[in-house]
Amino acid sequence: MVASTATTRTRIVRIGNSQGIRIPKPILEQLGLSGEVELEIQADQLIIRSVQAPRHSWADQFQQMAEFEDDTLLDENSPSLSDWDEDEWTW
Template sequence: MSNVIRTRLVKIGNSQGIRIPKMLLDQLHLDDDIELEVQDSQLIIRAAQTPRATWAAAFQAMAAQGDDTLLDADLPPTAWEASEWEW
């Protein structure tokens, strides 16, 4: 179901803003940080994605494809590792 609410732009310094009703904020779980995107002449407002938010799903997909092993696991030690590295 679509909620259409009409509002006005308000002046904020040299910019303009909109007031988002609490009902919509609660429904969308919007917090302090949001992302704005212009798409087909529409302004899209969404909660900001946290860094690394999609990493878990990406790692699971890699594991499912067998692409989660270290690429250098079977390489012989380098000369530096053989002479300088101490355990």
């Protein structure tokens, strides 16, 4: 994503007992923002970022582990699969 230096003005509007801002659709699309977001205040600035689901990148990390053959059991003495594991368990 390339940072943009263009600015857009918007108004703070009343929303029920609160106040909010309307973010233009092109900005939301450019940033990939939707649903729940996280707000942070940093030195007089409001930072808005996507909320990332817990474990969202685990699949990619597991794939990388497999590519580097770093996905073996750490316990060399672990028991092998039992008959129940082989016959009854759905993998």
